[in-house]
Amino acid sequence: MTAPRLTLPSPAKLNLMLHILGRREDGYHELQTIFQFLDYGDEITFAVRDDGVIRLHTEFDGVPHDSNLIVRAARQLQEQSGCPLGIDIWIDKVLPMGGGIGGGSSNAATTLLGLNHLWQLGWTEDRLATLGLTLGADVPVFVRGHAAFAEGVGEKLTPVDPEEPWYLVLVPQVSVSTAEIFSDPLLTRNTPPIKVRPVPKGNSRNDCLPVVARRYPEVCNALNLLGKFTEAKLTGTGSCVFGGFPSKAEADKVSALLTETLTGFVAKGSNISMLHRKLHSLF
Ligand SMILES: C[C@](O)(CO)[C@H](O)COP(=O)(O)OP(=O)(O)OC[C@H]1O[C@@H](n2ccc(N)nc2=O)[C@H](O)[C@@H]1O
Numbered sequence: 001m002t003a004p005r006l007t008l009p010s011p012a013k014l015n016l017m018l019h020i021l022g023r024r025e026d027g028y029h030e031l032q033t034i035f036q037f038l039d040y041g042d043e044i045t046f047a048v049r050d051d052g053v054i055r056l057h058t059e060f061d062g063v064p065h066d067s068n069l070i071v072r073a074a075r076q077l078q079e080q081s082g083c084p085l086g087i088d089i090w091i092d093k094v095l096p097m098g099g100g101i102g103g104g105s106s107n108a109a110t111t112l113l114g115l116n117h118l119w120q121l122g123w124t125e126d127r128l129a130t131l132g133l134t135l136g137a138d139v140p141v142f143v144r145g146h147a148a149f150a151e152g153v154g155e156k157l158t159p160v161d162p163e164e165p166w167y168l169v170l171v172p173q174v175s176v177s178t179a180e181i182f183s184d185p186l187l188t189r190n191t192p193p194i195k196v197r198p199v200p201k202g203n204s205r206n207d208c209l210p211v212v213a214r215r216y217p218e219v220c221n222a223l224n225l226l227g228k229f230t231e232a233k234l235t236g237t238g239s240c241v242f243g244g245f246p247s248k249a250e251a252d253k254v255s256a257l258l259t260e261t262l263t264g265f266v267a268k269g270s271n272i273s274m275l276h277r278k279l280h281s282l283f
């Protein structure tokens, strides 16, 4: 008998603003950022195995099987829960890697929530988010599934409900290493913390932008192009650049001007992740 399969979405995120407040002793940076999800992402399919083996069947360019965040998330959960079951995994990957839209972190979170369900572990979101943080600073927000104002290294989350516009996301043909941007000596690391809640309008700056734009002319070009139509912003450490539009039709109109050298996609902003919407529909 073949095992039942479960397919779950693994959405992208945007950083609507990103301030860097300082650097901790372990090298990680204290941030203030607002995360919002996109109704756009990868799809991961899971099928339970009873022999304990964890296997990702889809190959990734440049990412060995055992280093993939999907496999690392599954192994950690198996080890910490003592679950004797295994899993076969396939992914339909559409999110660019090193794009600042959280693809790897989202894949890890979808794996944690999917396996918690399929292996019937009954772990709370708190416990899954704590495990997730050991895999990446962005994993907890994907585990929680609600748009959030984030502090610390991105793990102290307060749910927020910003507007949900249509976005055009431009994908420059470069992969930006997050570690490289955070180690640049010219990075602004002393932005004063915002103490007022909700975050007042006008705080939409991304402190990584000057460093990323100087190192990657492709990102600069994308910002200049999109900036002709709407406020153009960088997400995370890039490379992706995004801007909001009041309707899908208006975002599509600008998207139609893109060429092969600079591609992009149109997606709706969402304060509830499509992963959580799908999981709720299962119960
Ligand atoms: C910049 C953001 O994309 C904003 O959403 C995230 O904070 C990055 O999250 P992420 O990709 O999950 O990052 P991680 O995989 O945890 O870290 C990658 C590298 O970025 C640097 N890093 C990351 C997050 C952070 N708050 N401070 C850092 O200095 C560290 O050098 C780390 O080795």
Ligand SMILES: Nc1ncnc2c1ncn2[C@@H]1O[C@H](COP(=O)(O)OP(=O)(O)OP(=O)(O)O)[C@@H](O)[C@H]1O
Pocket (backbone or CB within 6 Å): 062, 063, 067, 068, 069, 070, 096, 097, 098, 099, 100, 101, 102, 103, 104, 105, 107, 108, 138, 175, 176, 178, 236, 237, 238, 239
């Ligand atoms: N399942 C995965 N999907 C994407 N990248 C992965 C995955 N597993 C491991 N990686 C590694 O993680 C790196 C960062 O990938 P990711 O797509 O999360 O970057 P990002 O969009 O810049 O993320 P963030 O916004 O969290 O910084 C990749 O370059 C790749 O080497």
